[in-house]
Amino acid sequence: MSCCAASSRDLSPTFSHTDSRRLCRRTPKHEDRGLLNTVGGPVSFRRDAWKMLSTLTRFARPALQRCTSSIACQTLGFCGRPEKVSHPAPACLTFMQLRGHQTLGSASLSVASHSVRHARALDEERLVEVEWEDGGQSLYPFTWLRDNCQCSLCTLQSAQARKLLMSDLDIHTGIHAVEVTNDSKLSVVWPDQHTSVFDAEWLKKRSFSLEARQNMQEELFLNERYYWDSKLRIPTGNYQDVLHDDKAALAWLVALRRIGIVYLKGAPAEQGCVGRLAERIGYLRLTFYGHTWQVVDKYMANNVAYTSGKLSLHTDYPALHFAPGVQFLHCVSQAEEGGDSEVVDGFRAAEQLRREDPEAFRTLASLLVDFTDTGTDYCDFMLQSKKSIIDINEQGQVVRINYNNATRDSVLDLPLHQVQPFYRALKAFVNIMTRPENVVTFKMEPGDIVTFDNWRLLHGRKSYVSRPDGARHLEGAYLDWDEVMSRLRILRSSVN
Secondary structure, X not given: OXXXXXXXXXXXXXXXXXOOOOOOOOOOOOHHHOOOOOOOOOOEOOOHHHHHHHHHHHOOHHHHOOOOOOOOEEEOOOOOOOOOOOOOOOOOOEEEEXXXXXXXXXXXXXXXXXXXXXXXEEOOOOEEEXXXXXXXXXXXXXXXXXXXXXXXXXXXOOOOEEOOOHHHOXXXXXXXXXXXXXXXXXXXXXXXXXXXXXXXXXXXXXXXXXXXXXXXXXXXXXXXXXXXXXXXXXXXXXXXXXXXXXXXXXXXXXXXXXXXXEEEEOOOOOOOHHHHHHXXXXXXXXXXXXXXXXXXXXXXXXXXXXXXXXXXXXXXXXXXXXXXXXXXXXXXXXXXXXXXXXXXXXXXXXXXXXXXXXXXXXXXXXXXXXXXXXXXXXXXXXXXXXXXXXEEOOOOOEEEEOOOOOOEOOOOOOOHHHHHHHHHHHHHHHHHHOOHHHEEEEOOOOOOEEEEEXXXXXXXXXXXXXXXXXXXXXXXXXXXXXXXXXXXXXXXXXXX
């Protein structure tokens, strides 16, 4: 369970963003392309800047790496030294206004409509070659085109779901005819005389080129991450704005995804605010601690968070095989003394470990560790799970941190020769994450809400002493990334 707290040094009611306060340098790759460099404090945004921030979701890695020098820029304010991330991060994030169309960093992903100039079937390769008006070409497999026919017989348009059964799909189909319609759509007639018509924009986005696939994955999942250290100025927004303004809500969720933490000011100092915030997205994640949970010092506590002692840096709920992805914490009342919270960018710490101690990184990314959680709350529970401390994907990119020293089990399912290397690796990782230059420390005030990525951030708390007339009280809640990303995509579509 959590008890993290965070705030921004800039408590402006408008949206402010992070600033690592490092020099954002021009790299040779960007030197002649006018990439903005900034140094210094946070940048406060007027309400119209929410619209500019919302477009962050629309651009993929190539767009983040190219800038045009002829356009006036507004800086986002988070400017960090480029580090190894899911994709290479830009040296500095900048907003650019392209004659009324706001973009991030570049106009490389054109918003102009695409038109098909010519199409032909390559029967031997079983591909349809599409030539675009802009001079580019794309190739589409016969089988994929037939599988994704958009007609009412093959697709339920109201649900955007496929009706064509796999058992009815001829994966060796040929093509009878292919042509470009008068309205620049691709028309394919199959050997059984069934006709499929594809919109040019729809096809272009689904091109099988490496660049197009990367762009589509970035648009769908926002995999780009921006790493930070102790100089981070946490992105800060207004609670009421997020509840009632789609642009503000989109900016919040984009920053939450990219940076991993966003601070909201202006909530009432009463229970129920995290529930209302969750309803803005979808629904809360029910766990054994309930839909929401109250972080207070409790007698016979069933979780170390429900004490007044120090909490070491951790992620929540590794004892669940599918840990909650996003966490909210709302300060209802604060301690008289202590209770400051700490957050660390776990992805950045893991990459530091990979660079400094590759063997320790491999150990934590490969060995499975047992976690446990037992007690009674919403109901009684006895959890067990097995996870690696560092989760990586097929490309070797860090995608999740699973670490909670309190619930790390005494059961260690490792052969004897791996026990000491495991402890050495874990100690090395903890030593990195607890370095002062990696830890952001803040103290929440009543009415503040911190929202953060539980798969990425490690959070902790200093010990505290409550006031005689009132105990320290945080209300917490969880969501899953599926719900958060669903709402982000919907907001992006409605705002843009």
